[in-house]
Amino acid sequence: MPIKRVKPGDFTRTPVEKAPDPQLGHAIIAKERYTSPDFMKLEWERMWKRSWLMGCREDDIPEPGDYVCTEIGREAILIVRQADMSIRAFYNVCQHRGNRLVPPGIGKLKSFKCAYHHWEYGLDGDFVRIPDKETFPQGTPCQGLPEVACDSWGSFVWYNLNKQAEPLAEFLGVIPEHLDPYHFDRMAMTRDWTIEWDCNWKASVDAFNESYHVQGIHPQLLYYLDDLDIQIDCYGRHSRYLVPFATTSPRVKETSDIPPLIRLIMKQAGMDPADFDGKTREVRLAVQKWKRENGAAQGYDYSDLNDDQLTDDYHYLIFPNITLNVHADDLMLFRQRPHPTDPNNMFYDLQNFRLLKQGEEKPERPEHRFYRHGEKSLGQVLDQDAYNLPGVQLGMQSEGFPGLWLGDQELRIRHFHKVIDDYVYGPDQAETP
Amino acid sequence: MDLGLKGKKAVVTGATKGIGRKIVEALADEGVDIAICSRTAEEVEETLAVLRAKGVNAVGEAVNVRDGEAYKAWIAKAGEQLGGIDILIPNVSGGAGMDSEKNWQRNFEVDVMGSVRAVETAVPFLKKSGEGSVVFIVSTNAIETFAAPMAYNALKASLITYSKQLGQFHGKRRIRFNALSPGPIFVEGGAWDMIKTSQPDFYNATIAAHPFGRMGSAEEVAKAVAFLASPAASWVNGTHLIVDGGYTKGVHF
Numbered sequence: 001m002p003i004k005r006v007k008p009g010d011f012t013r014t015p016v017e018k019a020p021d022p023q024l025g026h027a028i029i030a031k032e033r034y035t036s037p038d039f040m041k042l043e044w045e046r047m048w049k050r051s052w053l054m055g056c057r058e059d060d061i062p063e064p065g066d067y068v069c070t071e072i073g074r075e076a077i078l079i080v081r082q083a084d085m086s087i088r089a090f091y092n093v094c095q096h097r098g099n100r101l102v103p104p105g106i107g108k109l110k111s112f113k114c115a116y117h118h119w120e121y122g123l124d125g126d127f128v129r130i131p132d133k134e135t136f137p138q139g140t141p142c143q144g145l146p147e148v149a150c151d152s153w154g155s156f157v158w159y160n161l162n163k164q165a166e167p168l169a170e171f172l173g174v175i176p177e178h179l180d181p182y183h184f185d186r187m188a189m190t191r192d193w194t195i196e197w198d199c200n201w202k203a204s205v206d207a208f209n210e211s212y213h214v215q216g217i218h219p220q221l222l223y224y225l226d227d228l229d230i231q232i233d234c235y236g237r238h239s240r241y242l243v244p245f246a247t248t249s250p251r252v253k254e255t256s257d258i259p260p261l262i263r264l265i266m267k268q269a270g271m272d273p274a275d276f277d278g279k280t281r282e283v284r285l286a287v288q289k290w291k292r293e294n295g296a297a298q299g300y301d302y303s304d305l306n307d308d309q310l311t312d313d314y315h316y317l318i319f320p321n322i323t324l325n326v327h328a329d330d331l332m333l334f335r336q337r338p339h340p341t342d343p344n345n346m347f348y349d350l351q352n353f354r355l356l357k358q359g360e361e362k363p364e365r366p367e368h369r370f371y372r373h374g375e376k377s378l379g380q381v382l383d384q385d386a387y388n389l390p391g392v393q394l395g396m397q398s399e400g401f402p403g404l405w406l407g408d409q410e411l412r413i414r415h416f417h418k419v420i421d422d423y424v425y426g427p428d429q430a431e432t433p
Numbered sequence: 434m435d436l437g438l439k440g441k442k443a444v445v446t447g448a449t450k451g452i453g454r455k456i457v458e459a460l461a462d463e464g465v466d467i468a469i470c471s472r473t474a475e476e477v478e479e480t481l482a483v484l485r486a487k488g489v490n491a492v493g494e495a496v497n498v499r500d501g502e503a504y505k506a507w508i509a510k511a512g513e514q515l516g517g518i519d520i521l522i523p524n525v526s527g528g529a530g531m532d533s534e535k536n537w538q539r540n541f542e543v544d545v546m547g548s549v550r551a552v553e554t555a556v557p558f559l560k561k562s563g564e565g566s567v568v569f570i571v572s573t574n575a576i577e578t579f580a581a582p583m584a585y586n587a588l589k590a591s592l593i594t595y596s597k598q599l600g601q602f603h604g605k606r607r608i609r610f611n612a613l614s615p616g617p618i619f620v621e622g623g624a625w626d627m628i629k630t631s632q633p634d635f636y637n638a639t640i641a642a643h644p645f646g647r648m649g650s651a652e653e654v655a656k657a658v659a660f661l662a663s664p665a666a667s668w669v670n671g672t673h674l675i676v677d678g679g680y681t682k683g684v685h686f
Binding site: 222272 | 532
C-alpha cells in the first residue's frame with residue numbers, strides 16, 4: 001500500500017512537487033576527496049571561502065555586545081550584536097601581532113581587547129585604544145578588524161568569507177520558501193553539543209543524506225518510518241528528502257501491536273495509543289488529523305504546515321554543511337565543520353530545538369558541550385551513525401577501495417559531490433578526485 | 434488417534450493473524466466449520482478463502498471487540514450461520530502496552546470482556562452441543578514475571594480463574610473450559626518479529642533462555658488448542674495448559 005502524501009492542490013506552503021532528478025550518471029565518487037590534504041586545500045580555497053556558512057542563532061546574541069566566536073577551518077569569526085541591534089562579523093584576530101582576541105564560544109563584552117598588548121577594538125571592529133600609539137611612527141593599520149559578509153535568515157546568522165559573495169538570499173535559493181512555514185524563530189534550543197568525529201566532514205554529510213542505511217545500521221527505525229517511500233528533490237546546490245514518519249517500513253510486516261517508537265509519536269502529540277483501534281499503518285494519518293484538530297488548543301500553531309509536515313521528516317541539506325531534520329514540533333540540526341588541518345577529522349555540531357507553545361517563555365539557552373568521538377551517547381540512532389563513521393574513514397584509505405559506488409537511493413550524495421566539484425573545479429569541469 | 438473434530442463448529446475471535454490464524458487452519462484441517470472475526474474486513478475475507486479451500490464452511494466479518502453489543506450480536510449470528518457452536522476460542526487480545534490507565538481499560542474490554550461476552554452469548558449454543566468446549570488463550574506472562582508490569586499480564590491472569598470456575602459451573606451442561614498459555618511464540622509480523630529486528634540483544638537472550646534454543650511456532654500452539662478443544666480431551670476440564678517448550682521456570686503442583 002503506497003504511502004498517502006500531500007499532493008498538488010492540497011494545502012501547503014512548502015512546495016511538495018517532486019523536482020526532476022538531475023542526471024548525474026553512475027560514476028564512482030573518488031575516495032581521495034575524503035582523505036587528501038591537497039583536495040582539502042582546494043575545498044577550503046574554492047568552496048568554504050565562497051559559501052555562506054551558518055554562524056549562530058540570532059537569539060544567541062540578543063543584546064549589544066553579545067558575540068559568538070565560531071570556527072571554520074583555520075579561521076575564527078566573531079559575530080557581534082551592534083549598538084544599533086544590527087549584526088556584523090569580523091575575523092577574530094588582532095591586527096598587531098595576529099593573536100586571537102577571544103576563545104571560541106558565546107560571550108558579552110563592551111569591546112574586544114587583545115590580551116597580548118591590549119590593542120582594543122569596539123563592537124564595530126574599529127580601534128578604540130592602542131597603548132603607546134606614538135611608538136608606531138608608521139601610524140596604525142588603516143582598518144580595525146577585517147569584516148566578513150554577514151546576514152540573517154530563519155533565526156540563524158550566516159557569514160561568508162568572500163567579500164564579493166552573492167547575497168545570502170540568492171545563495172539559499174528555494175530554502176526560505178520551503179522552511180519559513182516552520183517558523184524556526186518560535187523554537188528554542190535544547191541541546192548544543194560539538195563532537196570531534198574521526199572522519200572527514202563529507203562522510204558525516206553523506207551519512208544523513210540517504211535512507212538506504214536505515215535497514216543496515218538503524219533496523220529499529222523500520223518500525224518508525226518508511227525508508228522506501230521517500231521523495232528526493234535536488235535544487236541547485238541544496239537538496240531534501242521527505243521521509244514518512246509514524247509508520248512502518250515496507251521491508252517489515254505490519255505489526256498487530258503498534259510499535260513502541262510509533263506509540264511515542266502518538267503520546268508526544270497528546271494521543272493515547274491504548275485508545276487507538278486502528279492499524280499500525282493508519283497511525284500516521286490519524287496523528288496528522290489529531291494534530292490539525294488539537295494543535296491550537298495545545299498552544300501550537302501549525303497553520304502554515306501541510307498535513308505531512310505534522311508527522312514526517314522534511315530533511316534538508318543546506319549546502320555545504322547544514323543538515324536539518326525538520327519536524328512540526330522540533331528541529332535537529334547538524335553543522336559539519338572540517339578539521340583545520342586533518343582530512344580524517346571533523347567537528348560535528350549537534351543542536352536540537354523545540355517548538356515553544358504560544359506565550360511560553362523562552363527557556364535558558366543550554367551551555368555548549370564538547371566531546372570526543374564516542375565519549376558521550378547522542379541517543380541510540382545517532383550513536384549508531386557515529387559508531388560507523390571511523391570505519392568508513394579508515395576504509396577510504398585502503399588500497400582495496402576505489403571510491404563510492406552509489407545507488408538511486410543515494411542520489412543526494414551524488415548531487416552533493418557534484419556541487420562540491422562545481423566549486424572546486426568549476427561547473428561541468430568535474431574530474432577526479 | 435482421531436480427535437473427533439470432524440463436523441464440529443467453532444467460533445474463534447481474532448483469527449486472521451498469528452496464533453489465532455493457525456488455530457483456525459488446524460481446526461479446518463480436522464474438518465471443523467469455522468466462524469472468525471477480526472478488525473479488518475479484507476483480512477477476514479482472505480482468511481475465509483484459505484479455510485474454505487480446505488473444504489469446510491467458513492463465515493466471518495469485521496468486528497470491533499470493544500463494541501460489546503456488536504460483538505455479542507456477531508457471536509450469536511455466527512452460531513446461527515454455522516448451525517450451532519461446539520467450540521469457542523476467545524483468542525483476541527488488546528495487546529501489551531504501558532501507555533496509560535487506558536491500557537487497563539483496553540485489556541479489560543478486549544481480553545476479559547471479549548472472553549466473558551463470547552462465553553455468555555455462546556453458552557446457549559454450547560449446551561446444545563453435548564461436547565461443548567471453550568479454550569481461553571492466555572499467556573505465560575500471566576504466571577511468571579516478564580518484561581514489565583502490564584495490564585496485559587494481570588488481566589490475562591484473570592482468565593485462568595474465570596476458566597476454572599466456568600468448568601465447574603457448566604460441567605452439567607457438558608461444556609468443558611480450559612485455559613492455554615503460550616510462551617514466546619515467533620510469528621511473522623508479531624511482537625517477536627519486531628523485537629528480533631529492533632532489539633536483537635533482548636531477542637537473542639530470550640531465545641537462549643529456551644531449553645530447545647528456539648521460540649515456539651503458532652502451529653505448535655494450534656495443535657495443543659485443537660486437542661483441548663476436541664472430544665479427545667473429554668476428561669480435561671478446568672485445567673491450565675502451558676505450551677512454552679519448557680521456557681517458564683515455575684513448578685506447578
